[in-house]
Amino acid sequence: MNIFVFVKKVPDTESKIRIDHEAKCIIEEGLSFVINPYDEIAIEEALRLKEAGEATVTAFSLGSDESIPILKKALAMGADEAVLLKEDLAESYDGLRTARIFVQALKTKYSDYNLLLFGKQSVGADNSQVPSMVAELLGLPQVNVVTKLEIDGNTGSAYREIEGAVEKVSFSLPAIISAQKGLNEPRYETLKGIMAAKRKDIPVVEVQELGFDGDELTSQLELIKMESPPPREAGKVIEEDPDVAAKKIVEYLREEAKAL
Amino acid sequence: MFLVFLEIRDGKIKKSSLEALSEAKRRADEMSMDVAAAIAGHNIEALAGEAFCYGASKVFVLENTLLSHYSPSGFAFALKSLIDEVNPTVILFSATAMGKDLAPRLAASLGVSLATDCIKMTANGGKLEVVRPIYAGKAFATFSFKSSPQMVSLRPNVFPLIDPLDTQGETVKKDVVLAEDNVRDQVVELLKAEGVALDVTEAEIVVSGGRGMKGPENFDLLRDLTSILPHSAVGASRSAVDAGWIDHQHQVGQTGKTVSPNIYLAFGVSGAIQHLAGMSSSKVIVAVNKDPEAPIFRVADFGVIGDLFQVIPPLKEELKKLLAE
Numbered sequence A: 001m002n003i004f005v006f007v008k009k010v011p012d013t014e015s016k017i018r019i020d021h022e023a024k025c026i027i028e029e030g031l032s033f034v035i036n037p038y039d040e041i042a043i044e045e046a047l048r049l050k051e052a053g054e055a056t057v058t059a060f061s062l063g064s065d066e067s068i069p070i071l072k073k074a075l076a077m078g079a080d081e082a083v084l085l086k087e088d089l090a091e092s093y094d095g096l097r098t099a100r101i102f103v104q105a106l107k108t109k110y111s112d113y114n115l116l117l118f119g120k121q122s123v124g125a126d127n128s129q130v131p132s133m134v135a136e137l138l139g140l141p142q143v144n145v146v147t148k149l150e151i152d153g154n155t156g157s158a159y160r161e162i163e164g165a166v167e168k169v170s171f172s173l174p175a176i177i178s179a180q181k182g183l184n185e186p187r188y189e190t191l192k193g194i195m196a197a198k199r200k201d202i203p204v205v206e207v208q209e210l211g212f213d214g215d216e217l218t219s220q221l222e223l224i225k226m227e228s229p230p231p232r233e234a235g236k237v238i239e240e241d242p243d244v245a246a247k248k249i250v251e252y253l254r255e256e257a258k259a260l
Numbered sequence B: 001m002f003l004v005f006l007e008i009r010d011g012k013i014k015k016s017s018l019e020a021l022s023e024a025k026r027r028a029d030e031m032s033m034d035v036a037a038a039i040a041g042h043n044i045e046a047l048a049g050e051a052f053c054y055g056a057s058k059v060f061v062l063e064n065t066l067l068s069h070y071s072p073s074g075f076a077f078a079l080k081s082l083i084d085e086v087n088p089t090v091i092l093f094s095a096t097a098m099g100k101d102l103a104p105r106l107a108a109s110l111g112v113s114l115a116t117d118c119i120k121m122t123a124n125g126g127k128l129e130v131v132r133p134i135y136a137g138k139a140f141a142t143f144s145f146k147s148s149p150q151m152v153s154l155r156p157n158v159f160p161l162i163d164p165l166d167t168q169g170e171t172v173k174k175d176v177v178l179a180e181d182n183v184r185d186q187v188v189e190l191l192k193a194e195g196v197a198l199d200v201t202e203a204e205i206v207v208s209g210g211r212g213m214k215g216p217e218n219f220d221l222l223r224d225l226t227s228i229l230p231h232s233a234v235g236a237s238r239s240a241v242d243a244g245w246i247d248h249q250h251q252v253g254q255t256g257k258t259v260s261p262n263i264y265l266a267f268g269v270s271g272a273i274q275h276l277a278g279m280s281s282s283k284v285i286v287a288v289n290k291d292p293e294a295p296i297f298r299v300a301d302f303g304v305i306g307d308l309f310q311v312i313p314p315l316k317e318e319l320k321k322l323l324a325e
């Protein structure tokens, strides 16, 4: 079985985000970048499938050379191969654009796959778009926000979270799955893995050379502005006897906030 | 035309879908456009009525037995055939679990871009501008669309419902032609989460607990509060979830759920940046924490420095009194 996992470089969730209003982008200087937490879960799932049967795991990332450490991490965790789909552009926040690049790469160069694994969302763009879009463009079944996955030969079932319930979905392979927290606990890289990843070559595919014509790569979303959220002002803080405090909370909710 | 996809759950149109419909009505009025809605399923025609009350003048009923259980490929296929026929200018979804699953699949089949989970929508001339929180709400980006139809999903609990109208509209039934092969990822079973009446993303009041709750049994104190507060649900910090005190589906934050309730009550939650990311768009935040330096107080509208175990019992009594009035 050939499993491809799509992994993205994102700012650490601890990050304070600063904005360059002129350039309409975030200021990357001073940020530390990590592998998207959901993508780490996707890699872990691929590795477990590999360990349970026979599989090759390949990690793909779309981005600049700065995404290489993310791919190295995937290798260090146990992926067999990694490929950089290289492009030096700033984030477009346009999921369709990203999906089209993946689909073009898959169709023209990497058409031998059984399972495509994603994260349920890239923290940052927060789009939750790419897996469903790739599924549609390739005509494949999709199950997103998956917390349990069972593959049996050419078919599978996946459990996905919805509001207050879990849906069980059956599908046949090849298929698209996006990972949610709870699917597994990602492993740490081993020292041996890190050393092996260091030596491993990461092929680079230039996005420009994937054979797009005309403006297929132009983002269809126009970013008008980027700004910080309106600051939330700290409100009143009291320190009183519990009985008094409880009364005051209710009073506040009712009289001032008019929320009850 | 604005076309709003309405999600059906337990034989009813979801409230968040009605919110999307209400917002469509407000914007469409400004842009002198009509509002239509689409529902998909089997034997669901009777549900169209409610859509008229929330602003739709026409409801397309996409009918096929294969649509009686949700499938993103099947639903996207059915919607695409409707859209090709009626050519809407704007397509709206609510950014629920289904909306987030289906809207991008449909967008790709139409070859258009999509703005997910928007919190504001304005009409600028004939075009929309939408605001989306990115980086878990640490930045707000405003987008317009170069592709058409303009496709947007709206965050639940953000857009107010309009006052129900007393009008009727036109129901247009469409028998969708669908082959088994168009339905490749169908839901075969729905497992209800136990003891969860309402999801945190849908609740109007979220009562959250963090590591300060000290143990799983104490989450009963919060469940007690939700049992008396209308439309409320229990939330949790990741620390409480990771400790195994409460199920992951209650987690609020950057790697949990984003909530925008009317009231967010936080007990024993320190207010780490990843937690704030998930709840700082709540309308009113109340925090109880024994540490005066806890960062949650920097975003709380009303804070109490104190021991949650001492504050919750009288709070429950006060709320009972108030709600009995």
Ligand SMILES: Cc1cc2nc3c(=O)[nH]c(=O)nc-3n(C[C@H](O)[C@H](O)[C@H](O)COP(=O)(O)OP(=O)(O)OC[C@H]3O[C@@H](n4cnc5c(N)ncnc54)[C@H](O)[C@@H]3O)c2cc1C
Residues within 6 Å of the ligand: A013, A037, B209, B210, B211, B212, B213, B236, B237, B238, B239, B240, B251, B252, B253, B254, B255, B256, B257, B267, B268, B269, B270, B271, B272, B273, B274, B275, B278, B288, B289, B290, B291, B294, B306, B307, B308, B309
């Ligand atoms: C990649 C990543 C993603 C993350 N995603 C999330 C996320 O989605 N959601 C999330 O919540 N966190 C997330 N975190 C974790 C986050 O960084 C914090 O560790 C977590 O939010 C802390 O939870 P807490 O506030 O319950 O615990 P603590 O920080 O330990 O705070 C407990 C608080 O309880 C107070 N307290 C203790 N006893 C009492 C009492 N008797 N009465 C009143 N107050 C009391 C203390 O003063 C303290 O402020 C993430 C972290 C990482 C690295």
Ligand SMILES: Nc1ncnc2c1ncn2[C@@H]1O[C@H](COP(=O)(O)O)[C@@H](O)[C@H]1O
Residues within 6 Å of the ligand: A006, A007, A008, A009, A036, A038, A039, A060, A061, A062, A063, A095, A098, A117, A118, A119, A120, A121, A122, A123, A125, A126, A127, A128, A129, A130, A131
């Ligand atoms: N630039 C990228 N490189 C690799 N994978 C990506 C990239 N962008 C998105 N993805 C994948 O698509 C998933 C969903 O992303 P998004 O639609 O942006 O929320 C992520 O969790 C990744 O698995």
